[in-house]
Amino acid sequence: TGGSSRPFRVVLLGARGVGKSAIASIFAGAADSMDSDECELYGDEVCEQTITVDGEKATATLVDNWDSEDEGGSSQDQCIQTGDAYLLVYSITDRSSFLQASELRISLRQRRPAHHTPIILVGNKCDLVRRREVSVTEGRACAAVFDCKFIETSAAMQHNVWPAFHGIVQQLRLRRDTK
Ligand code: GDP
């Protein structure tokens, strides 16, 4: 179904330093891209890749230009308005980034109210076990309250990052197929 549709636009959101760009660089280095062995870049912070999910190709554009300092600014607004799906990233070593993720979830709901927007809450840096400030249980509970999926990743160890991308594509397809 729908192999010729436009690329999905997946936006990385989250506090500074949580690992958004580290996650984006894993996406940019995707080895299973059939069309090119390097990421096609449109500007510095946007990357398009064709990946295979459940045996079906999907083209996704990953956007990594969230500016957490630009509170309520136009660049933030554009980020939120133009995404088809969101990876809401915090660091398990930084409780304030977890609280920021909750705030972002609320502002997504306010600014994109009519949509059943695919969102995954991503607890990154799970390799840093001794610096953990947010438990798996808390992350999962927060995702349940906010009605989104949850995954813990380590960009440094390349752990669970692809399952997060695949999960967002699966959610996008579900949404497309039920529309
Ligand atoms: P951004 O501001 O959200 O884009 O965060 P960056 O991707 O620039 O990462 C901030 C810092 O955290 C960098 O020093 C990264 O190397 C480090 N980092 C990112 N992801 C991980 C991770 O999963 N584990 C560890 N240990 N460090 C990470």
Ligand code: MG
């Ligand atoms: Mg960055």
